[in-house]
Each structure stands twice: as structure tokens, then as C-alpha cells.
Amino acid sequence: MSLYVQYGCGLSAPAGWQNFDASPTLRLQKIPLLGKLVRKVDFPANVLYGDIVKGLPGIAANSCDGVYCSHVLEHLSLEDFRTALKNTFTFLKLGGIFRCVLPDMEGCIDTYIRERAAGDPNASLKFINDTMLGQYTRPRSMKEKIIALAGNSHHLWMWDKYSLEKELKDAGFTHIRLCKYGDSKDGNFINAEDESRFYGAVAFEAIK
Numbered sequence: 001m002s003l004y005v006q007y008g009c010g011l012s013a014p015a016g017w018q019n020f021d022a023s024p025t026l027r028l029q030k031i032p033l034l035g036k037l038v039r040k041v042d043f044p045a046n047v048l049y050g051d052i053v054k055g056l057p058g059i060a061a062n063s064c065d066g067v068y069c070s071h072v073l074e075h076l077s078l079e080d081f082r083t084a085l086k087n088t089f090t091f092l093k094l095g096g097i098f099r100c101v102l103p104d105m106e107g108c109i110d111t112y113i114r115e116r117a118a119g120d121p122n123a124s125l126k127f128i129n130d131t132m133l134g135q136y137t138r139p140r141s142m143k144e145k146i147i148a149l150a151g152n153s154h155h156l157w158m159w160d161k162y163s164l165e166k167e168l169k170d171a172g173f174t175h176i177r178l179c180k181y182g183d184s185k186d187g188n189f190i191n192a193e194d195e196s197r198f199y200g201a202v203a204f205e206a207i208k
Helices: 024-028 078-091 105-117 123-131 142-151 161-170 187-191
Strands: 004-007 018-021 047-049 064-070 092-103 174-178 201-207
Touching (some): 064 078, 064 187, 078 161, 105 123, 105 201
Parallel strands (some): 004 018, 004 064, 064 092
Antiparallel strands (some): 092 201, 174 201
């Protein structure tokens, strides 16, 4: 039987896939009192709690035909990112496919250079905003701190196609290629992918 896994799925949980999310919001909103301070999110019923860094419950080594993640890995520290790739590789069957989509740091830098050359004084502010590497304000109250923790929205590490390809190779993947929305030979991925998530992004397909 085929097994397809998506981690960091958010609210996108296609049928026929094992969908996992490690959202602090999902965890906190189930805690009495604390949960009342957290923005409610209606996760689909088929979303399971699972953290790719710690391992996904019920997913055995060499069991997956395909694994997919979109705009997830940039929210991890470098160390956790490498652990996530290692775990992804372990879960896949020999010949299994991994597809990942991340914000493109190179594209953000190109935009900054172009806008700066055009004399835009806010180019650096736009760069920090686009890369989600900064904060407009620092959370101060307990409620603000809880909401910031639950949001987990900031990026911890950015990637371009060169560094991401090297990390995939170091994790053991082969047949690594830049990919586009819907171009996998395995038609199951189209059920998990969202074309808008590929805009301004770097996306790779790799094989175990």
C-alpha cells in the first residue's frame, strides 16, 4: 500500500495523505486558560500532531512513497533543518520522492539590490519584511508572548538553490532537480501542492 506524508501542512490536508503539523497554536489552544489567549485555528480533522525534527508518530523507516513540505523548513534552525532532512530521507522507501518548497533568498536579495539601485530608501525594510527575519515590535505582555510563541511565523534560516541542493546531497538524496508546481512524474503530489506557494520560492525534487 502506498504511503504519502506531508509535514507542516497547516490547513492544507489532502485526502489520501498522512498530514502532520507541529503548530504551537494547535497544542496551546487545547490547554485550559492558555488556550483562550491563542487565536483559534480550525485544523482539518485529518491533521495529526507531528514534528519532523522529533519524528512523525506512526511513520516507519523506509515506508513512504512520497514526502512533501511547503514553506516549513525555513522556520527551523540550521541544526533542526538538517535533522528534518535526515528524518525525511529515513522515512522514504528506496526510490521514494521528496519535494520541498521554500522562500528563495536569492530572489529576495535580487529585489533588494534592484530597488536600492532605483533609489528606494525603504529597500532594506522591504527586504527584512519579505524574508521575515525581523520584528516590528517585541512582545512584552504575557498575552503577546504567548501569541508570538504560538504563531511561530519568523524565519530562522533562509536558503537559495545552491545551498539547498548541497544540503539535500549531504543528506543522501540523488537525482536532485529544481522543480515547478505539478511537474512530478508521481501524480499524487498535485493533490498536496498549491501553485501560489511556488511564487517567489525555490523548490526541489529529490530521490532516495
